[in-house]
Every structure is written in C-alpha cells, then in structure tokens.
Amino acid sequence: MKQDIHAYLTGQGVSEELIREAAAFRERYPVEPEFAGRVEVPAMPFLGKDTLEMAMAGLLQGENLLLCGGKATGKNVLCQTLSWVFGRPAFDISCHIHTDSASLIGTDTFRDNQVQFRKGPVTLCAQAGGFGVLDEINMAKNDAVSVLHAALDHRRRIDVPGYQRIPLHPAARFLATMNLGYAGTRELNEALVSRFLVVDMPPLQKETLEDLLRRYFPDMKNPALEQFSGLFLDLQRKAGNGEISTKALDLRGMIGGIRAIRSGLWPSLAIRMGVLNKSFDSFEKEILEDAANTRIPAGWSREDVFGG
Amino acid sequence: MEGRGQAAEDLPALEGRRLEIENRLRNLFWTVSGDYSLDVRPDAETFLRSPGLALYDAVKQGAFVSHFDPRALALYTLQKRAMGADEQALTTLTQLCVDAAAYPLASRERRGVAEMRARAFRELLEGGSFRGRPEQLRKCLILRFLGQPVQIPEELLPAVEIIDGLSDARDTEAIIAAIDRLYNSLADPTFEALHGDLKAVRRVTGEALVAFSRSQALSDRQIQQVLEEYLSAAREELLKTGQVRPARREAVRPNDSQEEEVAPPDPAEAEKVYAFIERQFGKSDLPPAEREKRNRRLCTGIHRGCSLHFTQGVLQNPVLKNTQYLRTQMQSMKNEMYFQMKGQNIQRSVTLLSAMLKQAQIQRMDEDAVPSEQGQIVPGRLWKVGRIRDPKLFDREKRRDQADFLVDILLDSSSSQALRQPQIAAQGYIVSQALSLAGIPHRVCGFCSYWDYTMIHRYRDYDDPIEANRSILQFRAFGENRDALAIRAIREGMLARPEEKKILILLSDGRPNNLGVRRPGSSRPPAYVGEEAVRDTAQEVRKTRSLGIGVLGIFVGSEEDLAAERKIYGKEFIYSRSILSFAHIVGTYLRTLMEDSD
Ligand SMILES: Nc1ncnc2c1ncn2[C@@H]1O[C@H](COP(=O)(O)OP(=O)(O)OP(=O)(O)O)[C@@H](O)[C@H]1O
Ligand SMILES: [Mg+2]
Numbered sequence: 038m039k040q041d042i043h044a045y046l047t048g049q050g051v052s053e054e055l056i057r058e059a060a061a062f063r064e065r066y067p068v069e070p071e072f073a074g075r076v077e078v079p080a081m082p083f084l085g086k087d088t089l090e091m092a093m094a095g096l097l098q099g100e101n102l103l104l105c106g107g108k109a110t111g112k113n114v115l116c117q118t119l120s121w122v123f124g125r126p127a128f129d130i131s132c133h134i135h136t137d138s139a140s141l142i143g144t145d146t147f148r149d150n151q152v153q154f155r156k157g158p159v160t161l162c163a164q165a166g167g168f169g170v171l172d173e174i175n176m177a178k179n180d181a182v183s184v185l186h187a188a189l190d191h192r193r194r195i196d197v198p199g200y201q202r203i204p205l206h207p208a209a210r211f212l213a214t215m216n217l218g219y220a221g222t223r224e225l226n227e228a229l230v231s232r233f234l235v236v237d238m239p240p241l242q243k244e245t246l247e248d249l250l251r252r253y254f255p256d257m258k259n260p261a262l263e264q265f266s267g268l269f270l271d272l273q274r275k276a277g278n279g280e281i282s283t284k285a286l287d288l289r290g291m292i293g294g295i296r297a298i299r300s301g302l303w304p305s306l307a308i309r310m311g312v313l314n315k316s317f318d319s320f321e322k323e324i325l326e327d328a329a330n331t332r333i334p335a336g337w338s339r340e341d342v343f344g345g
Numbered sequence: 346m347e348g349r350g351q352a353a354e355d356l357p358a359l360e361g362r363r364l365e366i367e368n369r370l371r372n373l374f375w376t377v378s379g380d381y382s383l384d385v386r387p388d389a390e391t392f393l394r395s396p397g398l399a400l401y402d403a404v405k406q407g408a409f410v411s412h413f414d415p416r417a418l419a420l421y422t423l424q425k426r427a428m429g430a431d432e433q434a435l436t437t438l439t440q441l442c443v444d445a446a447a448y449p450l451a452s453r454e455r456r457g458v459a460e461m462r463a464r465a466f467r468e469l470l471e472g473g474s475f476r477g478r479p480e481q482l483r484k485c486l487i488l489r490f491l492g493q494p495v496q497i498p499e500e501l502l503p504a505v506e507i508i509d510g511l512s513d514a515r516d517t518e519a520i521i522a523a524i525d526r527l528y529n530s531l532a533d534p535t536f537e538a539l540h541g542d543l544k545a546v547r548r549v550t551g552e553a554l555v556a557f558s559r560s561q562a563l564s565d566r567q568i569q570q571v572l573e574e575y576l577s578a579a580r581e582e583l584l585k586t587g588q589v590r591p592a593r594r595e596a597v598r599p600n601d602s603q604e605e606e607v608a609p610p611d612p613a614e615a616e617k618v619y620a621f622i623e624r625q626f627g628k629s630d631l632p633p634a635e636r637e638k639r640n641r642r643l644c645t646g647i648h649r650g651c652s653l654h655f656t657q658g659v660l661q662n663p664v665l666k667n668t669q670y671l672r673t674q675m676q677s678m679k680n681e682m683y684f685q686m687k688g689q690n691i692q693r694s695v696t697l698l699s700a701m702l703k704q705a706q707i708q709r710m711d712e713d714a715v716p717s718e719q720g721q722i723v724p725g726r727l728w729k730v731g732r733i734r735d736p737k738l739f740d741r742e743k744r745r746d747q748a749d750f751l752v753d754i755l756l757d758s759s760s761s762q763a764l765r766q767p768q769i770a771a772q773g774y775i776v777s778q779a780l781s782l783a784g785i786p787h788r789v790c791g792f793c794s795y796w797d798y799t800m801i802h803r804y805r806d807y808d809d810p811i812e813a814n815r816s817i818l819q820f821r822a823f824g825e826n827r828d829a830l831a832i833r834a835i836r837e838g839m840l841a842r843p844e845e846k847k848i849l850i851l852l853s854d855g856r857p858n859n860l861g862v863r864r865p866g867s868s869r870p871p872a873y874v875g876e877e878a879v880r881d882t883a884q885e886v887r888k889t890r891s892l893g894i895g896v897l898g899i900f901v902g903s904e905e906d907l908a909a910e911r912k913i914y915g916k917e918f919i920y921s922r923s924i925l926s927f928a929h930i931v932g933t934y935l936r937t938l939m940e941d942s943d
Contacts (some may be wrong), residue, residue, distance in 0.1 A: 044483075065813070084443075191457055252406065264455070264456050266458075267454070267455070271376050274381070275372070275375070275376065275377060280375065320365055320368070320369070323369050324369055324372045324373075327372065327373045327376070327400060328372075328373070328376045329457070330400075330455050330461060331376065331377060331404055331451075331454060331455040331457045331458055331461065332455050333375070333456070333457055334456055334457045334459065334460045335457075335460060337456075
C-alpha cells in the first residue's frame with residue numbers, strides 16, 4: 038500500500054519533499070488497529086497536482102482545510118485521498134440546517150442506568166487523531182459550528198459543557214468542504230473561515246476530465262471519450278453561467294451512465310439516464326437534452342463507445 | 346390560423362412558451378459558441394414551424410460566430426446590395442456558404458451535429474421552395490447530404506465546387522470571396538461588368554449604405570448607429586439555414602414569394618382579432634364609431650396600422666369568463682393579498698402623502714392671500730386706520746379652486762413588470778388614495794401592447810369617487826409596450842379637461858418595445874424597437890410638454906436602459922432602484938410643483 042501512495046503521488050508530480058514528509062507523518066502516527074477500517078484506498082484518487090500540493094503542505098503545517106468549489110470539483114475525493122495519503126482514519130460529518138453542537142461533539146445519554154456522555158463524530162475524530170470531513174459546512178447554522186472554534190484554532194481542544202476539556206490528538210485535522218453557487222448556501226462567517234486554510238478547488242479541466250474518464254474506462258474509444266467529457270464541460274460552463282442548476286452536473290451519474298453502455302444500453306439513452314434525468318424541470322431538461330444531442334448521436338451504439 | 350386558434354385563446358401560455366423557446370435556442374447557441382456574453386435574437390417563430398431547423402440554426406450560428414466575423418459578412422452583403430445585387434439570391438448564397446463553412450467546424454467538435462443537420466435539411470426539403478438557381482443549388486446540396494439520389498446539373502458543378510472548398514475556410518474573407526464568385530456566376534453574370542468586382546463592392550462606404558436604405562440626411566454618429574442596426578438585423582437572416590414557409594399560405598398563394606410583408610388586412614380576420622382582443626383585455630369603453638375615429642386620429646405616422654383599445658379591464662367588463670379572465674383574477678387576488686399583508690404600511694404611506702399634498706395646498710392658499718381693500722379683515726392691521734393713507738386692512742384671497750391641478754398616472758403594464766405586480770398595484774393605490782384625499786382629480790391607467798393593439802386600461806377616471814381606487818389592485822402585467830402611442834392617447838383626454846395645471850406621471854421600466862408578433866390577416870405595423878422607438882417616444886414627450894402638460898418619467902428598471910430613458914424624459918426624469926419609492930417620489934414631485942406655482 039505504501040508503494041501505491043508513492044506511485045500515485047509521483048504520478049501526480051507532487052514534489053519529492055512533500056512525499057517524504059507525508060511518509061514521515063504516516064510513520065510518526067501509525068493507525069490504531071481499531072480505526073484501520075477507516076483508512077480507505079480511494080477507488081479513484083484525486084487528480085490535480087497544484088491543489089493536492091497545497092492541501093498536503095497545509096496539513097503538514099497543522100492547518101485545517103476549507104475546500105471551496107463548485108459541484109463535482111472533487112472535494113470529497115480530495116478528502117478521501119488525503120486521509121489515505123496521510124494514513125489517518127476519516128470521519129464523515131455532514132452538515133445541514135439541523136446540525137447542532139450536540140450532533141457534532143456529542144450529548145448526554147442514558148446508559149447502564151446512568152447519564153453518560155456519548156461522543157459525537159468531532160470528538161471521536163479528535164481523540165483518534167483522524168481527519169474529520171465537515172462536508173458542506175456552510176449548510177450548518179453559525180451557532181452550531183461555533184463549538185468548533187476552539188478545536189480549529191491554536192487551542193486545539195474541544196470544550197464539552199459540564200465535562201473536562203478534550204485535547205486534540207496531534208494528528209487530528211479538519212477538512213471542511215463548501216459548495217459555491219449552490220442554492221441555499223449561505224456565506225460562512227468570518228470567525229470560522231479565518232480558522233481554515235482556504236483551498237480553492239478549480240473546476241474540472243478538459244485534461245483532468247479526460248484523464249479521469251480514461252482511468253475509469255481504459256477501453257473507451259477516443260472520439261467517444263472526447264464527446265462525453267466535452268458534454269460535461271458544456272454543462273459545467275452552463276451551470277457556471279447560471280443557465281442551468283447544478284443538479285445535472287453529476288460526474289458520478291455520467292460515469293454510471295457510461296458503465297451502463299458497456300452492458301448494452303444505447304449511449305443516447307444512457308446519457309439521458311445518467312445526466313438528464315437528474316433535472317426535474319422540463320425547461321432545463323430541454324436545454325440539457327439539446328446540449329447532449331450535439332455531442333452524442335442517437336445513432337451511436339456500444340461499438341461506437343467501446344472498442345476491442 | 347387553425348393551429349393557433351386554440352392556443353391563442355390562452356395568451357399567457359403562448360407568450361410563456363415563446364420565451365421558453367427563445368431561451369432554449371439561446372442556450373444551444375451558447376453551448377456551441379461557449380461564450381455566454383454573446384447576444385442572439387433567437388427565432389421562436391421558426392421553431393414553432395420547424396423545430397429541427399431552428400435547433401440546427403442555433404448550433405451553426407454558435408459555431409460560426411466563434412470562428413468568423415458575422416458583422417463583416419453582413420457588411421459585405423449590404424455593400425453588394427447597395428451596388429444593385431438582388432437581396433433574395435444573395436441571401437440564399439450567403440446562407441449556403443455560411444453553412445458550408447460552419448458545419449465542418451461544428452460537427453468535428455460535436456458528433457451529434459450531423460444528425461441535427463440531417464433533421465433540419467429534411468424539414469427544409471418538405472417546407473421550402475426551391476425556385477431560381479441559388480435555391481436549386483441549395484436543394485442539390487441538401488439531397489446530397491441526405492444521401493438521396495441527385496443529379497447535379499452541369500451548370501451548377503462549379504458552384505458546388507466553390508461551396509465544397511469552404512469546408513476548411515479559415516477566415517471570413519474566404520467566405521465572402523466565395524459568395525461573391527457564386528453570385529457573379531449563378532445569380533447575375535453581368536454584375537461584375539456593370540457594377541464592378543469584389544474590390545469595388547468592398548469600397549462602398551457606410552454613408553452610402555445608409556443612404557441606400559434611407560433618404561434623410563444624418564450625422565456621422567447616426568449613420569454609424571443606423572448601420573450597426575442594419576448589420577445586426579441582416580446577420581440574423583444570413584446565418585439561417587433556410588426558411589420554411591407556413592404550409593397553408595403556400596397553398597393559398599403559390600406564386601407570391603413575398604406575401605408575408607404585403608398581405609392586406611382581411612376585414613373578416615380583423616373582426617376576429619378585435620373580438621379576441623376584447624375577450625383578452627375586456628370590452629371597449631367606446632362605441633365602434635368613436636373607436637374608428639380615435640384610431641384614425643391617433644394611430645398615425647410611425648403608429649399607422651396600430652389600434653387603440655380603451656377598456657376598464659377584463660374583470661370590470663368581461664366578454665366571457667375565459668382563461669385570461671381567471672388569470673387576471675388570480676393576479677388581482679395576489680395583489681390583494683400583498684395589499685392586506687402590507688396594510689399598515691400602505692395606510693401610513695397614504696396618510697403621510699395626503700398630508701404632504703394638503704399641506705402644499707394650504708401653503709399655496711397662504712401665499713395667495715394679498716393685502717387688499719376688501720376681503721377678510723386682518724385685526725393686526727387696524728392700527729393703520731387714520732395713520733396710513735392706503736391701509737389695506739383686508740386680505741383678499743386669490744384662492745383658486747383646488748381643482749386647478751390635474752394628474753394622470755400612466756403605468757407601464759407590459760410583461761417586463763411581471764415580477765413586481767403587487768408592488769406596482771400597491772404604489773399606484775397609495776398615490777391615488779392620497780390624491781383623492783387631497784381632492785385632486787386624477788386618472789390612473791395602465792398600458793400594454795399585443796399584436797398591433799395598444800391597450801389603455803383605465804383603473805379610475807378623473808372624477809371617480811375614492812372607492813374606485815381599489816380597482817388599481819387589478820393591475821396585471823402583460824404584453825409589450827408602445828409608450829408613445831399610449832402617451833398620445835392619454836394626452837388627448839388631458840387636453841379636454843378644464844384644469845390649468847396638468848401633470849402626466851409615467852412609470853416605465855425599460856425602453857419602448859413592440860415587435861408586434863405577426864398575427865394572421867393584419868397589416869402589421871413595423872416593429873417598434875431600438876433607437877427609432879426611443880427617439881419617437883422622446884418626441885412624444887416633448888410634444889406633450891409643449892402643449893403645457895408637465896411630464897415626469899419615473900424609471901424603475903435595469904441600468905442598461907437608463908440612457909435611453911433619460912433621452913426620452915429629459916430633465917424631468919427620476920431613476921429609482923425600487924418600485925417601493927414610487928409613491929414617495931410622486932408625492933414629493935407634486936408638492937414641489939404646487940409650492941412653486943403661482
Ligand atoms: N480532480 C478530481 N480528481 C478525481 N476525481 C474527480 C475530480 N474532480 C471530480 N472528480 C470526480 O467527480 C465526482 C464527484 O466528486 P466529488 O463528490 O468529490 O465532488 P464534490 O466536489 O464533493 O461534489 P459535490 O458538490 O457534488 O459534493 C467523483 O466521481 C470524482 O471521481
Ligand atoms: Mg461533495
């Protein structure tokens with residue numbers, strides 16, 4: 038596995054120094070057996086040297102990261118990749134309006150006939166020295182996340198009211214993600230942002246996307262690969278200009294659709310299922326469909342997409 | 346007509362559908378061009394007849410504008426026409442060359458484009474007419490692309506070769522050169538000898554171009570403006586793949602190639618249209634003879650062919666309770682709800698505003714009292730008796746009847762206002778209520794245009810009781826706006842009133858715009874848009890002022906139209922970001938006027 042990490046990082050062109058430091062980090066903080074299951078090898082690691090280097094350097098400096106970007110820019114994939122690269126267990130903490138301080142750090146429960154503190158994911162992560170992924174942190178209310186302030190700054194601790202302070206394990210980090218241009222997103226408050234190193238996630242570039250699709254589908258024909266990635270970029274640009282919502286901007290959906298082609302589904306139908314059906318607005322659907330029609334001919338079959 | 350008859354009954358649906366189609370086509374254009382800052386005027390009409398054609402046009406235009414310069418192309422065709430080229434033939438050949446150059450680019454990048462082109466071509470084949478050599482050439486190319494058997498005539502072979510040569514055209518000049526060669530060989534072999542070669546064509550100046558289509562003398566800047574307008578209008582046509590004519594017309598008048606423009610109004614059709622307008626907007630307030638007379642008097646000049654429709658609205662005077670009636674009722678209920686919700690605020694605004702207006706009137710009365718030999722005795726002056734020769738112990742009130750002010754409120758009720766209907770209704774109501782309380786006669790109307798009709802919807806008349814103000818809550822935004830004609834219509838009513846001071850206040854939210862969707866059987870007046878419409882509206886405002894009526898334009902809209910609005914209303918013009926300050930602005934303006942006047 039160590040071998041894999043090294044191969045991946047060099048493959049991405051990450052600097053030798055960072056690779057060495059990450060390896061040292063892994064050695065200094067070996068994974069406790071009870072959390073070994075939480076260190077996953079990503080099915081498809083993050084692609085993008087600059088972003089990766091910046092994130093790694095930040096984490097090595099003890100920073101917490103705020104990954105900001107549009108939909109499908111690989112925020113979650115990056116989190117997963119980082120926890121793998123640094124060999125730390127990942128704790129997923131998804132945020133929403135109903136997130137409150139109790140659901141983050143924990144709350145009192147009744148167990149064995151007595152009141153006990155049941156740890157929340159943040160507390161668990163802090164003690165295990167894990168990487169806590171605060172997914173879509175901007176969806177949570179400000180006062181809910183304010184309990185994290187002490188954990189995120191130099192104090193590196195969690196204050197649980199009525200209990201002792203819980204210090205953070207030296208390897209613990211928090212990785213927050215934030216969707217830009219998402220309906221219902223609110224501005225993050227300054228006090229929270231200032232506690233993170235902000236990493237801007239660039240929108241998927243043509244080369245990265247083609248690289249990605251190629252990794253998923255080594256046997257896809259070049260023209261087909263160009264059309265699928267081209268379509269995704271068309272939609273990404275359209276969403277960026279506010280002409281469509283980001284619902285259809287779903288790379289996983291597209292990848293699933295392409296997979297279905299291999300099992301015999303017509304490409305134009307597969308695209309409809311994987312991407313176009315994500316939109317429930319009929320006007321929007323027409324716009325998506327028009328874009329797809331310029332790329333994927335109705336006459337294409339599996340043989341036009343996969344060769345060999 | 347059959348096809349539309351049913352749909353037309355449901356106007357908002359049709360209107361909504363058109364916007365939807367335009368948005369769809371625009372998006373497809375952007376998808377392909379990749380440049381979302383580009384502006385296009387999508388052709389929803391074509392889409393309704395031949396969707397495949399309209400979609401392919403959008404794709405092709407997107408590809409064309411990102412590789413070539415459509416303006417240069419349009420300029421060339423104008424130059425060529427100014428030298429005597431036939432518009433029809435030149436347009437056809439240009440369309441063929443544009444398609445030949447843009448298609449390979451589009452289809453190389455996007456694999457679905459070939460199928461889209463095939464669909465468009467099939468529609469064109471069904472609905473198009475192919476007379477004359479340029480059109481024959483078009484037909485050959487279409488058949489060849491569709492893989493159908495075609496015998497290309499000997500004399501068209503060189504032309505086909507020129508067209509095929511464009512498949513790797515790199516710049517606009519190459520396309521222009523090809524068009525020119527095609528025109529000079531296919532359409533008019535004598536052209537070069539009689540008028541000159543391509544170089545000579547390209548030397549035609551902008552001035553000459555404008556003079557070619559217009560005879561008035563214009564300034565350099567005007568020439569440039571007119572030229573740009575021509576160019577952008579020409580572009581639309583040139584980048585199309587072709588035109589499919591409506592099938593029925595074709596059947597009725599097979600020999601008339603330009604019947605679209607010159608169809609005389611059919612009286613029976615006009616009857617139907619009028620009945621339709623009445624159903625949609627409410628019965629007319631006027632007997633037929635008076636209607637006729639007003640139209641003849643007011644719809645002149647640039648508004649020739651238009652009609653005015655004076656009504657109190659579909660809720661007040663319905664013909665039947667159709668969809669339009671229900672929708673208007675629904676909007677009116679929404680306005681009512683907003684009104685109830687904001688009840689306190691609205692009441693407070695009314696009180697404030699009416700107090701302000703009354704105050705201004707009292708002040709005028711004070712100032713108007715002059716010392717005099719007779720009138721109201723002023724005790725404080727009694728000491729003068731016997732001491733001063735001409736003591737003027739009295740005040741004579743020069744007080745005039747309060748009715749010497751007359752106010753007209755004219756609200757743009759075109760569909761661009763759709764997002765703020767309840768707010769406009771409430772603001773209109775506040776102003777009206779305050780004026781009523783201050784005893785100032787006033788009228789409130791909305792205006793909008795549909796087809797060649799301009800509706801003047803009167804919510805309350807000058808001397809209506811205060812209760813009538815409530816009907817402003819029936820405000821509904823719909824259609825386009827032909828501001829100048831509405832101003833004319835309103836002005837006539839104002840001039841007939843005895844009051845000395847007359848003020849017209851106009852709420853506007855953008856430049857005048859009346860494309861006049863083509864409707865069957867009418868003498869469609871020319872589109873009322875752009876620079877020309879702005880100039881004409883400005884003239885109407887000036888004329889109104891010269892007749893002694895004060896005109897205040899209040900503009901609530903996007904800043905891009907600010908310059909145009911300012912041009913229209915000149916000095917008496919207020920820009921407000923929010924409709925919510927409308928009542929306040931009106932109040933302040935009227936107070937100032939009242940205090941200043943003598
Ligand atoms: N730079 C990247 N490297 C690898 N995969 C990527 C990258 N960008 C996007 N992806 C792919 O896009 C898909 C979505 O990625 P991910 O869920 O991480 O995005 P996200 O930014 O979290 O999006 P969302 O806003 O939907 O949560 C995944 O299938 C992932 O493989
Ligand atoms: Mg995510």
